[in-house]
Amino acid sequence: MPHYIGVILDENRLAQIKGTPLEEKIQDLFGGQLKMLVVEVPEDKSEQILKAFDRARIDSRGFIEDLPVAFKRALFEEIAKAKSLDVIDKVLERLPEIQEAAKKESEYIPPPEIE
């Protein structure tokens, strides 16, 4: 059974995929208040991901959650570059670099600038 990774689209990310075929694949969540792309991950690759990040886990919806932000960022970068959701191999090629960045993330994540 494949698993899924949800990539949340904020305004900045939406702008980057504007006018591409990806726009049609955007899913609405919570009455359209949240936009998301869903990447399908074959089982062998989801195993590889779970092994690479010890906190990652599959939730009750079959989504891989608790992934490092660095992974989610790299995933979106590859999606925007390829204008396609079929990028999981590309992301896995970058695994060492992502794991390195994820290590730093366990100590510090910059807080968002809200009042």
Add this chain to the structure above:
Amino acid sequence: MAKLKMPPPHGGELVNRVIEKKEYAESLAAGAIEFDLKPTLDPNGVPIRHVYREIVSVCYGFFSPVEGSMTQNDLEGVLKERRLENGWVFPYPILLDVSEEDLKSLDVKEGDRLLLKLKGQPFAIMDVEEVYKIDPKDVATRTFGTPENNPEVVRQPFDEKHPGWMIYRCMNPYVIAGKWTIINPPKFREPYDRFWLPPAECRAVIKHVKKWRTCIAHQTRNVPHTGHEMLMKCAAYTGDIEPCHGILVNAIIGAKRKGDYPNEAILEGHEAVNKYGYIKPSRHMVTFTLWDMRYGNPIESLLHGIIRQNMGCTHHMFGRDHAAVGEYYDKYATQILWSEGIPSFGFEAPPNEVEKGLKIIPQNMAEFWYCPVCGEIAYSENCGHVKEKQKFSGSFLRGMVAEGVMPPKVVMRPEVYKAIVKWWKVFGYPFVNNKYLENLNKELEVDLAPMEIPKA
């Protein structure tokens, strides 16, 4: 239906073993054998429990009628049928455990008085009633049950991956039993101090300040999303001739695991629900209990019932997977316990229908999800749009938070999110990480005033 009123404390009377008068306190401790309280460590040296939290909860009456570290008879009763020696229902062993080395250097026996120190200061005394040996692994396994002995609800044998089982598994092999008395009342640090409402005061506030005749308790160890909020609101429609007057949120504060939200954000996140009017403060109040969560699903629900009955609640909401981790118990184990009982755990009937049982009334709730067809947060037993439903996922929300995306307000109230960000700025991290743990384990939730004990 008759109108309900506040139930009596579990066991009949609230335990109050806190001495405020300093001189009297000092005289009680004079000449006692000193012992520095230590955290329980897992095999990697990570603190997973601190007995000081149990001492506070016992002495302020949260765990009434328990008065201290259990005797061997109490322990056996609890493990065998979740009953103290005096017959009252109680689910968990409460123990002051010490190593062989500490026991030798203490050289205590029945009748001796111990002075328990915390953060270098005198904290509590205990008169030793008994010293006995336990097999921690056996205590751990009998506390939570096994698929063979408790086939009604235990689905998998408990093991090292279960944090509650590990707490008992990692205890020291000797128990010093006896009643605890706090002689140096701890001062809670900010923001805990705002939410500290021990049972006697909580009952008084409910009766005289809030004037709630009925009150439903909500268990939490999480920052609330709107699914939790809707659970609280809907569960509160139970009551007697009208919905419950009040909702008491009681957060369990204790040892944390990496990836949890910080305690401070949990408390202030719940506070934001009433502060910003999602549930009016006249109807909603946030409090906490110190306890290193054992994740014992039905067993934990008994403790939750006892704590909140002692705090003065008439009702308690129980959800699916209540206080659960992994798949050790049936998803509905807590609801099975409170609707029909679990004989192998000592309950031929629900805990509020047995002799010397609880008086709090369970409100078993199913699930809430967002339904785009209904256009609202829907109750699973109402909404028939099973295909379209969008479940709340705590980990999905955590992912959103970590990426710096503000969750849509239909999922999390902006003021609740701001409580997360406030503490994120303080700790440099939105969740519990190593640094937070190191600091919490060093500082704990309290400070203790310096106290000089006269030599005997």
